[in-house]
Amino acid sequence: MQSIYQRIEQLIKERGMTKKAFCEQLGISTGNFGDWKRGKTTPGTNKLIEIASFFNASLDWIMLGRDVRGEALKESKDPYFFEASGQLDCQGEPLSEAEKDFILEYIEFTRFRKEKKQGNSTAKS
Incomplete structure (x- = not known):
């Protein structure tokens, strides 16, 4: 099973970046990045969100390795608070x-x- 660091490293490689360029662009010290590699620490919540946004990746995948692309929520055609007429009827x-x-x-x-x-x-x- 991959670690958070390994998944981030995979994203870096897929982007064709160096680890140094990644750290510079996201304001991560190379020392912290090294700590992630050694398993000493992991990125904080805000940094994980920033990394996910940077790579357009899901937090589930970065944190847990779960691919949620196939599990996307889809809007149902069921009338939630709307009657057949289309008027709001939430009461x-x-x-x-x-x-x-x-x-x-x-x-x-x-x-x-x-x-x-x-x-x-x-x-x-």
Whole structure:
């Protein structure tokens, strides 16, 4: 089973780059890259995302070696929240009076906080 380093190394070779050029372009020190090779450390999450983006590769493949190209999610033709007419119908049941009251109370609370925030910023100016 390949390591993360070996998969990154494979991407570098496929791109026809040198490891040094790869490190320079992605701002990776050669020491850190060497630590990845020795298994001492692995790239952090942000760096893995950057590497995946750079090579247009999936994070699943870089991290786990799983090829997800064949497993791409596809949109179903099932009507999720749409009726046959195409109109949005995401409300399964009418709201109860208690739910309506809660929403109205939340809106008032939000207005109060907004006004309070605006008053504080005006006072600071």
